[in-house]
Amino acid sequence: MNVREKLKDKKRIVIKIGSSSLTHQETGRLDLIKMEILVRELADLHNQGKDVIVVSSGAIAVGRAVMGLHEKPTKLAQKQACASIGQARLMMIYQKLFAEYNQTAAQVLMTKYTMINDTTRENARNTFNSLLEMGAIPVVNENDTVSTDEIQYVNTFGDNDTLSALVAALTGADMLILLSDIDGLFTDDPNVNPDARFIDVVEELDKHFLEMGKGSSGSSVGTGGMATKLAAAQIAAAAGTDMVIANGCDFHVIHKIMQGRNHGTLFLSRDRDETGLQEMFENL
Ligand SMILES: Nc1ncnc2c1ncn2[C@@H]1O[C@H](COP(=O)(O)OP(=O)(O)O)[C@@H](O)[C@H]1O
Numbered sequence: 416m417n418v419r420e421k422l423k424d425k426k427r428i429v430i431k432i433g434s435s436s437l438t439h440q441e442t443g444r445l446d447l448i449k450m451e452i453l454v455r456e457l458a459d460l461h462n463q464g465k466d467v468i469v470v471s472s473g474a475i476a477v478g479r480a481v482m483g484l485h486e487k488p489t490k491l492a493q494k495q496a497c498a499s500i501g502q503a504r505l506m507m508i509y510q511k512l513f514a515e516y517n518q519t520a521a522q523v524l525m526t527k528y529t530m531i532n533d534t535t536r537e538n539a540r541n542t543f544n545s546l547l548e549m550g551a552i553p554v555v556n557e558n559d560t561v562s563t564d565e566i567q568y569v570n571t572f573g574d575n576d577t578l579s580a581l582v583a584a585l586t587g588a589d590m591l592i593l594l595s596d597i598d599g600l601f602t603d604d605p606n607v608n609p610d611a612r613f614i615d616v617v618e619e620l621d622k623h624f625l626e627m628g629k630g631s632s633g634s635s636v637g638t639g640g641m642a643t644k645l646a647a648a649q650i651a652a653a654a655g656t657d658m659v660i661a662n663g664c665d666f667h668v669i670h671k672i673m674q675g676r677n678h679g680t681l682f683l684s685r686d687r688d689e690t691g692l693q694e695m696f697e698n699l
């Protein structure tokens with residue numbers, strides 16, 4: 416069985432959806448057709464008996480669109496206000512769409528402190544396990560309304576690529592899928608360098624690959640860029656979580672990846688390193 420076919424047997428999957436994959440580029444508003452496909456894909460993975468955790472960006476982008484702000488908010492208070500409005504709208508739509516498949520969406524909002532503090536981290540782990548045991552589908556996002564480097568103890572993760580990898584490590588997920596606006600990892604930013612070559616499988620994430628993520632975010636709504644996705648891959652590898660970066664332009668890619676078909680860049684994990692993970696959480 417090749418490395419892609421082994422993905423069929425994954426039991427607990429974290430799927431991160433970037434803002435650029437959930438919204439119309441022109442208006443920034445939610446792409447409801449894509450969201451319907453996304454929820455159907457996730458509901459079917461759940462129906463296959465797999466645990467599914469969604470890390471969904473989009474709160475700021477959706478809030479900005481709802482309030483008619485044409486530019487990406489730069490002031491902290493404006494960004495947090497957009498996140499507050501957008502997160503509520505995003506969860507309403509997730510709950511409505513999941514209910515159509517008789518599934519229950521649950522909201523989990525986290526700050527970096529949740530992961531740093533031993534007690535809150537253990538509470539979060541227990542909450543995820545209870546939600547999954549109850550058959551719910553947790554929809555996770557950073558608590559942007561309070562997460563900020565300006566407020567002590569609620570520092571921000573900064574991006575949902577990192578958050579999704581930490582959630583995968585926390586919950587012992589064996590698979591992490593990052594859906595973006597690009598097919599996967601290239602030797603350089605293909606939106607800048609037309610000679611950039613696609614990378615199919617990364618067996619060991621070393622400096623050679625990490626260097627490839629130097630380019631910035633390519634979309635008007637994205638935050639993470641490739642650098643944060645490679646940082647996420649480092650966390651996933653240490654957590655024993657295989658990871659795929661794939662293009663979220665067509666969410667049907669989710670079941671194709673889980674069927675072991677050749678989509679996205681596959682990052683192979685190492686054996687889970689509990690000691691290393693503990694140190695990582697404590698030093699976030
Ligand atoms: N080596 C690389 N391979 C692929 N994409 C890269 C690379 N370097 C930079 N990028 C940029 O990263 C972008 C994806 O990150 P981002 O814009 O934050 O989207 P999202 O957060 O929605 O996934 C791509 O559109 C691309 O422009």
Ligand SMILES: N[C@@H](CCC(=O)OP(=O)(O)O)C(=O)O
Nearest residue numbers: 434473474475574575638639
């Ligand atoms: N928490 C923020 C998303 C931050 C983020 O990582 O965005 P993205 O790069 O689009 O995945 C929001 O919901 O708008």
